[in-house]
Amino acid sequence: MQQADLIAPATQAAAAVPQAQPQLLRCPCCGSAPALRNSKAQFAEDTYWHWVECSACGLATRYMAGAAERCIPAVATAWNTRTPASKSAAKDTAQ
Numbered sequence: 552m553q554q555a556d557l558i559a560p561a562t563q564a565a566a567a568v569p570q571a572q573p574q575l576l577r578c579p580c581c582g583s584a585p586a587l588r589n590s591k592a593q594f595a596e597d598t599y600w601h602w603v604e605c606s607a608c609g610l611a612t613r614y615m616a617g618a619a620e621r622c623i624p625a626v627a628t629a630w631n632t633r634t635p636a637s638k639s640a641a642k643d644t645a646q
């Protein structure tokens with residue numbers, strides 16, 4: 552009985568995270584560590600929204616709904632894609 556109670560939570564945790572977590576760069580605004588987030592979608596069964604969000608300042612990618620193996624790499628790539636600092640500075644001063 553006690554052994555079964557100990558084994559069950561570990562099995563559930565392994566099933567909840569089927570794929571490797573992608574590497575995420577630190578937040579471009581505040582430098583804090585971001586996190587992968589998900590939330591149950593209301594429009595379909597077994598569908599989740601996925602996004603990356605900075606836990607400190609709230610900067611986030613767009614939300615993407617669908618299979619985790621397709622959405623997580625997409626939002627991770629969006630989070631990790633940066634405009635070079637020199638390019639964004641030139642854009643700001645041009646206006």
Ligand SMILES: [Zn+2]
Pocket residue numbers: 578579580581582583605606607608609610
């Ligand atoms: Zn931040």
